[in-house]
Amino acid sequence: MPIEMLVTAGIETLLNQLLKADANAVDKIASLKGKVLKVNIAELPKPLYFIFSSQIDVLAKYDGDADCCMDIKLSSLSRLQDSSQFTALIKEGELDMSGDPMVASKFSIILKELDIDxxxxxxxxxxxxxxxxxxxxxxxxxxxxxxxxxxxxxxxxxxxxxxxxxxPGALEIANFCDEVAELEQQCKQFEMRLALLSRKEDV
Amino acid sequence: MTDKSNNTTHFGYKTVESDQKVDMVASVFHSVAAKYDVMNDLMSMGIHRLWKRFTIDCSGVRPGHKVLDLAGGTGDLTAKFSRIVGDTGSVTLADINDSMLKVGRAKLRDRGIVGNVTYVQANAEELPFPDNHFDLITIAFGLRNVTDKDKALASMFRVLKPGGRLLVLEFSKPDSEALNKVYDFYSFNILPKMGELIADDGESYQYLAESIRMHPNQETLKGMMETVGFESVEYHNLTGGIVALHRGYKF
Known part of the structure; x- marks a missing residue:
């Protein structure tokens, strides 16, 4: 029990302190008021629920329905910062999302746009x-x-x-690539010539 | 528990007249109200926040729910419930002690928690609410101070909606003997000194330690809840049983 509570308490305190440090973020979080985001991190035994109001509350257990549910691996978490990455992550099978994706993307934008003086x-x-x-x-x-x-x-x-x-150095590599390209060209020429000659032979 | 035959009850280790206990408990809390939060953090080394978080996780509370935070003191649980139940729900902070209620109200208003919270000064034994009214009742570190606990539990059962649940967070009996020793030393030697030093009130904290020892243990409280009608009663020991969270349903 206490470990879970420590995790949720830590995340909650950190998030709210960050939000408090940026006057605009508090207004932005209000647009999510009443929404619940469920985040299932594959490496953690329990999901995390983010409940938005004038601040963010983080729970490890919640009986109601979440507005948006995300399943993600710990390693891909940092890529969530960019909400334009969502589709890419879904395609790669790194992220699974159900419900209202706006909740997740709004939250990600708020965190990304944190401007703390x-x-x-x-x-x-x-x-x-x-x-x-x-x-x-x-x-x-x-x-x-x-x-x-x-x-x-x-x-x-x-x-x-x-x-x-x-x-090898950059120049050496470039030179080598050029030589390979040249060899390829010569090979092609040789093949064509061979084809031409063998056709003549048949005739 | 109250001994009805000669109308006495315990106040810590002392035995007092039943009708005096309310006043004596009240005077303890009048005297600690202002420093209540600081002392809680110091005495439990901040762990009381984790106990309360666990209570919220077990509450199953959702937007639209009606919550009663009994003996809610300075409103730690109320603040969180208020945000979770949202505009469609409501939280009632009830405490028998008007000093605690005032401190709680001032604190919550300062934090911008208004709108869905109401404040009621009420005795847990005679709750001034209609039958089948609340989805959730919590009483955190309050039941210990109630004179007639059975009557209070019955009163809570009455105002709870069918399907609702009661959560009792209260000091209990540590499950290991070693922890018990350390805990006893801490509560009888260190705690009153800390109370003396910080809140200038050693006696109130002496009462706290004594009242914890007089409180029914895990199994007894579970039995008491079942007696008044709660079903599927279970408890979780927290921090080795120093605190226990009891949960019961009304069906």
Whole structure:
């Protein structure tokens, strides 16, 4: 019992805190008022029910009928962020949906469009200057990290191609592909020539 | 339980006149109302929220239902029920103690929970509602304080619709001896100290610990529910039996 309750409590608190942080989201969630979304995650033993009102309540058990029911694997959960992926997911057999799909897609859009001004919220606890500095710091360290990742990737690629010659370079591959294409062309020409010659022989 | 022959009942470990218990319980809750939520979180280390979540999961409540949250105190369950039953349903928060009711009402209004919630000051033994009225009745951590529990259960049975259910969330008896020891130490040594320190009211929390020990255990309460007419009565032990959720149906 307590584990399930911890899961639903955790998800519920997280969702509602996120919604509260974005003033527009609260209005948007009101458009779903009274709807119930059932999400069956294949890896979890119990479904999750999302009940929409002025906020979201998450239950592990609900006796009423859900307006929309989704069956999905944990691994595909992140793709739900983009509601245009729904049809693709259904075709791939990763997602099964019944009921009113608008409930699910609206919910996904609300979560995707969450626009949270972290600096504003942080400033309430730390003051404006510290919040600004912290976020600036976070942004610049993110940029630094991305930059270094790119350099590292480049260096590793160079080492593999040039130093230990484990993989061919881009130019080599292009050249090889060209040669293959040329060989294919020659093969075709040879086949046609052979066909022509053998026909002459018959005549 | 009330001993009707000489009209006395227990108040914690003390024995008092039956007609005094109501006032004595009332004074406990008048004195803790303001700090009730903080103390609940502290004393149970937040676990009371999980117990209440479990109660909601077991409630089977749906949009349009009529819910009675008895001894609802500061309205934790009412808030959630109000959102689930929606505009077509209704939730009645009833408490015998007007201090608790006021704190509950102020809290729920601050959170924007209005419209489908009504507040009634009522004694669980004499519920002021028509017969067959509610789809669900919950009483969370309240039955313990009622003077005549059998009368209260019968009164709940009367106002419940056929097909409706009663959920009783209440302290009970831990099922392992080791847990019992730790729990006893906690409730008689640490709890009143915490009450003293935070709510400046050690006595009320001493009463809490004592009243929990005097409350009927799982099987006894199940029997009491069956006696007044509830059917398919079952209970779940939560956190090793420190708390138990009893569920019974009226058919």
């Amino acid at each position: 972290w600096e504003e919220h942080l400033s309430r606890y730390t003051g404006d200057v510290a919040a600004h500095k912290l976020l600036q710091g976070a942004k610049s360290s993110q940029a630094w990290l991305q930059n270094n990742m790119m350099i590292a990737r480049h260096n590793i690629a160079e080492y593999i191609i040039e130093e230990i010659r484990l993989a």
